[in-house]
Amino acid sequence: MNARLFVLLIAGALFGAGLAVSGMTDPARVTSFLDVTGKWDPSLMFVMGGAIPAFGLGLIIFRRRTGGLGWFGARLPASEPDPIDRRLVLGSAIFGIGWGWSGICPGPGIANLAAFHPEALAFVPAMAAGMLIARVGFGADES
Amino acid sequence: MLQSSYTVYHALVGGILIGLASLLVVLATGKTPGISGMFSRILRPRPGDAAWRWVFFAGLIGGAAAAFAWIGSASLYRPVGSLPAFIGAGVLVGLGTRLGRGCTSGHGVCGIGLGSKSAVLATMIFMGAAMVTVFALRQSGLMSTP
Numbered sequence: 528m529n530a531r532l533f534v535l536l537i538a539g540a541l542f543g544a545g546l547a548v549s550g551m552t553d554p555a556r557v558t559s560f561l562d563v564t565g566k567w568d569p570s571l572m573f574v575m576g577g578a579i580p581a582f583g584l585g586l587i588i589f590r591r592r593t594g595g596l597g598w599f600g601a602r603l604p605a606s607e608p609d610p611i612d613r614r615l616v617l618g619s620a621i622f623g624i625g626w627g628w629s630g631i632c633p634g635p636g637i638a639n640l641a642a643f644h645p646e647a648l649a650f651v652p653a654m655a656a657g658m659l660i661a662r663v664g665f666g667a668d669e670s
Numbered sequence: 671m672l673q674s675s676y677t678v679y680h681a682l683v684g685g686i687l688i689g690l691a692s693l694l695v696v697l698a699t700g701k702t703p704g705i706s707g708m709f710s711r712i713l714r715p716r717p718g719d720a721a722w723r724w725v726f727f728a729g730l731i732g733g734a735a736a737a738f739a740w741i742g743s744a745s746l747y748r749p750v751g752s753l754p755a756f757i758g759a760g761v762l763v764g765l766g767t768r769l770g771r772g773c774t775s776g777h778g779v780c781g782i783g784l785g786s787k788s789a790v791l792a793t794m795i796f797m798g799a800a801m802v803t804v805f806a807l808r809q810s811g812l813m814s815t816p
Contacts, residue, residue: 532725534698539729540736542691542705547737547744549684550676555748558813561797561804570681575778577685578692583783585693601700609771609781609788618770619777619792623799625762628807630750632774633767634688634705636760637727638734639747646749650760657764658710667768668710 531599546638549574554630554646561627614665625657676743692780695726702784704776706767750813770796 550556550570559568590603597603609615626632631639631650639647661667695703699722712723737744749756767773770792772781777796781789807813 531698532722534694535722535726536729538691538694538698538703539726539731540691540733541687541694541729542726543730543733543735544737545684545687545691545733546730547684547734548687548741549681550743550746551684552734552738552744553746553748554750556746558750558804561800562808563801564805565808570676570678573678573681574685574688575782577682578689578779579783581686581689582692582696582779583689583785585690586696586783589693589697597697597700599698601696601698603696603700604702604784609786611788611791614769615771615788615792616795618766618768619772619795620766620770620799621762622766622770622773623796624803625759625766626774626796627800627803628751628762629756629759631756631759631763632705633709633763634730634773634775636763637705637709638730641731641735642738642745642747644747644749645753646756649753650756650763653757653760654709654764655713657761657766658706658713658768659764660761661765661768662710662714665769667771668707668714 534598542634543638543641545578546634549577552635552638552642554635557630557632557635558627561630614667618661618667676746680743688775688779689783692775692783696780698722702776702780704767704772704780706764706773707771707776710764710768766796 546552556570560571595603636650692703708723777789777792
């Protein structure tokens with residue numbers, strides 16, 4: 528295995544461990560965060576509060592030191608914003624409905640495959656089907 | 671510390687791991703690493719662009735398995751709906767994240783971390799939609815409180 532793939536294996540392992548340690552793989556913890564009128568669980572805010580600065584500040588530091596170069600010849604993305612269009616708004620709303628319905632977003636859905644929960648084994652193929660619909664029906668991910 | 675029952679430190683430490691993992695991906699690939707984007711392009715691989723995604727997701731499942739096994743609170747799992755509900759939700763999550771070009775990690779962590787306005791807007795929309803959905807399901811008795 529080359530060095531680049533090894534880094535990505537470690538990255539995946541850290542990501543999966545982070546999701547499990549932070550309790551984001553527990554659907555009820557996530558829906559308790561979303562349930563603002565019920566017994567509110569702020570955990571997800573702390574997860575994002577840890578993740579956003581670790582990524583954002585880390586990237587700023589690397590960019591300054593290397594002038595925009597990553598490892599293995601990669602160029603670091605500039606902070607050019609994505610377009611704000613109808614697709615972004617509508618897609619995000621559809622995603623939110625599915626997320627609230629199940630308490631599962633893509634990362635935890637895949638991480639839960641590790642525990643062989645029947646819901647996870649059904650969720651991931653269903654998510655793949657939704658992605659195919661987005662591509663075939665609406666031309667998403669064509670670029 | 672992490673062996674005890676769940677605390678906000680678990681949330682914070684887990685979040686930092688997610689952020690550092692995302693940083694490693696962007697350094698090694700130059701791509702803003704959202705889970706939905708990385709996964710969707712496994713379904714339609716381009717030559718030379720598939721192996722790293724498989725390796726990343728193998729690591730993700732392995733890392734989760736290790737945490738489930740070794741950290742007591744991590745294995746807590748309380749589904750909030752029936753199996754058909756998870757299937758319906760899965761389709762919406764797949765469709766919505768690709769139309770909206772990102773999920774909780776791509777928009778919520780990396781996009782916001784990069785200071786992208788569209789990512790902030792997308793995050794506000796999917797979080798708002800999810801909150802309204804949970805509210806409606808709770809009010810109509812379709813979602814049980816743990």
